Amino acid sequence: MYLIYRRNMTKLDNLVLEHQNYIYGLTKYFDNYSSKEDLFQAGAIGLINAYEKFDPSLGVKFTTYAFSYIIGEMKKCVRQERDIKVGRKITKMNLQIEKASIILSQKLMREPKTEEIASFLEVPEYIVLEALKTKYKIQSIDEPIYSDSKPMSLHETISSKCVDINTLIALKQELLSLEEPEKSIMEQRYFNDLTQAETASLLGLSQVQVSRKEQKVLTYLRNNLMDKAS
Structure with a gap:
């Protein structure tokens, strides 16, 4: 069983090695992404997924068939990094909004308006609205x-x-x-x-x-x- 596993792993390693230039070439579609190596690893996963589902009788080149799988995994990689960064920014902003709301509520003796919170934090009002909207959406869906x-x-x-x-x-x-x-x-x-x-x-x-x-x-x-x- 171990030998079969090793042979399969070697086969997949060779598959990725054989197509590494093709995968690296597709990373150009994501020039703004910081790590080409992360993109390559994601693309390699897409390549293997395509290999496991490829049917030669379809009459198309393997690389043509694998293209959407590779790009799909790269998109997922980019999306995950972006969501993490955006999530951190929104969380930080919501903490600032909560603190500002407490301070302004005590000062004004009422709930502050969004424009008052924005003015206190010295940020555009749309940023406060976007953070609050995202917070509400997360609460609602959870x-x-x-x-x-x-x-x-x-x-x-x-x-x-x-x-x-x-x-x-x-x-x-x-x-x-x-x-x-x-x-x-x-x-x-x-x-x-x-x-x-x-x-x-x-x-x-x-x-x-x-x-x-x-x-x-x-x-x-x-x-x-x-x-x-x-």
Whole structure:
């Protein structure tokens, strides 16, 4: 068994070695990404995935077939780094907003307005609004629904493959009942793993429109699933 494993690993190592120039060549599509080595490793994963699914009878070159797999893994790598950076910035901003809100509430004897918070922090108001909107979205998507009497967030329910079958059926029915473009937005965001910007570009919408419609659907789904579970 060990020898078979070693032979398979050697075969895959040789596959990557044989196509390393091709993979490195595709990293040019991501010039702004800091680590070419990370991109190469992601591309190598895509190459191996393509190899495992490649059918020579299709009549296409392997590199042509592997292109979308390699680019797909590289995109995922870039997206993960970007999400981490954005997440850190938003978390830091929300902490500053909370501190500013406490200070201003004590000073004004009321809840401060967003423009007052922005002025206190010396940042544009849209940055405060964007941070608060993102915070609300995270809270909303992580609010619990119930599957088999166990709390589970809507995001976990959508992406999980091992939740109660009745919950999955109910969720699928709710998604199918959506009208366009809401149905396509949810499909691209939660089943094809696209960002809001990518979804907006694909569907011919603005990112703000995608964000608002997605939030509306999440609230609708969460409320409906909670009603069904009760």
